[in-house]
Amino acid sequence: MRRFQAEDTEAWNAFVDGSGNGTFLHDRRFMEYHSDRFDDYSMIIEAGDKICAVLPANRVKDTLYSHGGLTYGGLLFGESMSAELMVETVSALVNTLRADGFKHLHYKSIPHIFHQYPAEQDIYALVQHGARMVRCDLSSAIAIGRSPKFSKSKRQGVTRARKAGLQVEESTDFGAFWHILSERLIEAHSAAPTHSLEEIEQLHGHFPDQIRLFVALDGEHIKGGVVVFDCGPVVHVQYMATTEDGRRDAALDLITSHLLETVCSDKSWFNFGISTTDGGRILNSGLARQKEMFGARSVVFYQYELEIS
Template sequence: MIVARRFTPDDASQWNRFVQQSRNGTFLFERGYMDYHADRFIDHSLMFEDEDGAVVALLPASRSGVSLVTHGGLTYGGFVTDMRMGAARMLEVFDALFSHCRDEKIDMLRYKAMPRIYHRQPAEEDLYALFRAGALRVRVDASATIALHAPLAWSKGRKHSLGKARKSGLDVFESEDVVQFHNILQARLDQRYDARPTHSAEELTLLRSRFPGQIRLFGSFRDNRMLAGVITYDCGQTIHAQYMASSEEGRDTGALDLIVHELTTSIFSDRTWFDFGISTEDQGRKLNEGLARQKEMFGARTTVYETYEVDTTVSSIAKAGSSDLAPSN
C-alpha cells in the first residue's frame, strides 16, 4: 500500500537525492530552487512511500484554497519518479494522492505535466493515470525547441543577422554580471510588453549562487559592454533558455543571434534539446505569432506544455476501469 505524506524541512536532503537520481526530475524541483519563493505560495509538496517506508515518488505542489497545484511557482511539475515506477504502481500513487486530498478537504488537482523533452527515460505513467481519473486537459502552451542532434536550418534573416554580428567583431562568453543583463531585459520588457521579469536581479543572483552549474549567463559583448544575453537552465539533456534579451545596439548588430549560435553549435552541442520556452498567452489560448516565428527562425519547432484538472473526490482508479469512476461519498 502506498501512502502520501506532507514534505517537511527535515526531508530536504532525502527529497533532493531522489530528484537527482530520478528519471524525470530537474534542479527546479530541488528545495533550494522551489523554496526561494516560499513566501508567495503555500507549499503542499508530498512524498509517497510504500509499505516498507521507501519513497516511490515526489509531488512538488502548492495549495490554493481547495485546489492543489503542481506547483504554483513552476512552469511545469507533476510526479517525480525513479526507474522503478510502472503504470500499475502510478495508479496506486494517484489513489494515495486522492485519499490525501480528501483528508485535507482538497477537491481539485491542477496538474502541470512535465514536457517529455525533460525526461531522461520515458515517464508518462502520470498521463495515463490522469486519463483513468477522468482528468480534463485545460491548458496547452506552445514552446519552441531545437533538436540539437538534427537541427533545422536557420532562416535567411537569422543567417544575415548572424553574419552582421560576426562582422561587428562581437565576443560571446560566460558572464557573472546578472545586474547588467537584468537591466537590458527589463528595458526590453518595458518597451515591448509593459511587463517585468518573473525573477528580480536579486532572485537570479541568489538562484545562481545555489545552482552555479545549472543556471548560467552568456553574453555578447563589445568593449566589455553587454549587448545581449541569455540565461540558460541546464536540465541535463535539455537546455532551457530562461531569459533572452538584447539592447537596441544589440538588435542592430545581431548580438543575440551570435549567442544562440554559440550555445546550440558549440557550448551545448552535446545535448539533445534546446528549449526556448512558451510563446502563448491567456492560458494558452493566444499564440504570440511574432514571438513563435522568431524562435522558429532559429530552427525550433513546437513542443507543448500541458495542464490538466481532475476532481480528487473520485473513487479508486487502481482497481476500476475508467468508465467505473464515480465521486466518492
C-alpha cells in the same frame, strides 16, 4: 503518503537528482526562493521505507496545484515506477487529498523533452481517474543535431554580428544584463522579469552550473545576453534581451549559434519557451516564427485538472 517536512530536504533533493523526470527546478533550494508566496503542500510517496515519488505542490483554498510557482510540476519518479504502480499511486494521492479536504487537483505535467527516458505513466493514471486537459501552451525547441538549419536571415544575422566585432562570453554580471532586460520588458510589455536581480543571483549561487549567463560583447560593453537553465537533457532559455545596438547587430543570433555549438553539444534539446498567452489560448505568431527561424519546432506544455469528489 505524507506531507514534505523541512527535515526531508536532503532526501527530497537526492531523489529528484536521481529521478527520470525531475530537474533542478524541483530542488528545494530552487523552490524555497519564493516560498513566502505559496502555501507549500508537497507530498512524499513511499514504498516500504524508500521514496518512490514526490509531488511538488502548493495549496490555494480547496485546490492543490503542482506547482503554482513552477513552469511544470507533477509527480517525480524513477525507473522503478511501473505503470501499474503509478495507477495505484495516483489512486492513493486522490484518496489522501479527499481526506485532506481538497476538491480539485491542478497538475502541470512535465513535457517529454525534460525526461531522461519515457515517463508519462502519470498522465495515463490521471486521465484514468477522470482528469481533463484544461490548458495547452506551445513552446519551441531545437532537437540538437536533428532540427532544420537556421533560416537564411538568421545565418546572415550571425555573420553580421561577427562583422560588427561582437564576441560571446560567459558572464556572472547579472546586474548589467538585468538592467538591459528590465528596460526591454518595460518598453515591450510594461512588465518586469519573473525573477528579481537579487533572486537570480541567489539562485545562481545555489546552482552555478545550471543557471548561466552568456553575453555578446563589443569591447567591454554588453550588447545582449541570454540566461539559460541547464535542465539535464534540455538547455532552456529563461531570458533573452539586447540593447538597441545589439538588436541591429543581431547579438542574439550570435549567442544562440554559440550556445548550440558549445554548451548544447552534449544535450538533446534547446528550448526557447512558450509563445502563448491568455492561458494558452493566444499564439504570438511572430514570436513563434522567430524561434522557428532558428530551426525550433513545437512542443506542448499540458496542464490537467482532476475533480476530487
